[in-house]
Amino acid sequence: MTIATLRYGDRETDYHVALTERLTTKILIHVHPDGIVEVEAPPNREPTIIQAAVQKRARWIFENLDSAKDARAYALPREYVGGETHFYLGRRYRLLVREDRTVPSTVKLVRGTIEIVAPVADRAAIRRRLRQWYRIRAQEYFRRRIDEIASRIDWLSVLPPMKLVPMELQWGSCSPTGSIHLNPALIRAPRHCIDYVLLHELCHLKEHNHSKKFYALLAKHDPHWVDTKAELDRLAELFLAE
Ligand SMILES: [Zn+2]
Structure with a gap:
């Protein structure tokens, strides 16, 4: 050597x-x-x-x-202080924290920053506020994407119910009753990675396990899923770290 x-x-x-x-x-x-x-x-x-x-x-x-x-x-635990990087839809944003007791608390995306205005700006409060914002965004975005992807799947006739469920190591799951559970942390991942997870869970509505038939179905709807999964696996730690 x-x-x-x-x-x-x-x-x-x-x-x-x-x-x-x-x-x-x-x-x-x-x-x-x-x-x-x-x-x-x-x-x-x-x-x-x-x-x-x-x-x-x-x-x-x-x-x-x-x-x-x-x-x-x-991958280190977040500190929830100004200047720190946080992810949203695969992009990095700098956290901008402003304490202001005179206005209602807000979270906004402004040119590469996530701007949080809060009456109390300690770490616990900022963490709570940001987490709530991610959930709201995730709820809205995942629902819209599921409906969009599902509308292109010919064997799906009804739009499945969706629920946000925080998970430590998983992005999503599909319940036996046909409800799709998604990790709100997935909203930090790039759009095409989110679509891959949604499609994966939607395919479970037809094939309930990870059989050959399941992967064939997945590949039929997304021939590039292997690459996308590899990318998401590589970045998982970043998006799961809280
Ligand atoms: Zn699966």
């Missing part, structure tokens, strides 16, 4: 090179969640060739280092 340095613009990072018999031609680059960059190469590869291969993917490496860093920072 050797260590080398990659430079790209004004940035640099060290990376480990491991020569492995397992590989014959390919050079593999991994960016680990803890920010370690690891390069695997076949034993007979020249160091200059390895270096060139790493350089070629420099942009990708730094992008992955940035998202790994974000994931580590934002």
Whole structure:
């Protein structure tokens, strides 16, 4: 194992090179969640060739280092103070907190910020207010998307009831009585990820388990669901952290 340095613009990072018999031609680059960059190469590869291969993917490496860093920072419990990042429909918003006893409490999206005006602006109050706002948005948005997606599904004749249910590790579920339960935290995810979860639960109205028939049905309605699921899994910690 050797260590080398990659430079790209004004940035640099060290990376480990491991020569492995397992590989014959390919050079593999991994960016680990803890920010370690690891390069695997076949034993007979020249160091200059390895270096060139790493350089070629420099942009990708730094992008992955940035998202790994974000994931580590934002997976920490939220503090509910001004300046903190919160997600809504897959976008990052900065929290702006203003204490004002003279006006009613409001939450608004204003140019990249979630602006909260509240008579008491301590963390517990802001957390409560924000959570309530997410729920209201989730209720409205999920309902609208379910109706839209369901209207395009030919075997569905009635719009299923929907209920918000906070869950620790799950985005949604479908009850045996045909009611769709959704985690309000899902409103933090990108729109296409939300649609994927809704479609998944809607497909359970026809196929109640994760059988081959279920996945075939899902793929029929969304041929790209595997990629979307992978994306949501990768970001799950960010959106579930409270
Ligand atoms: Zn399922």
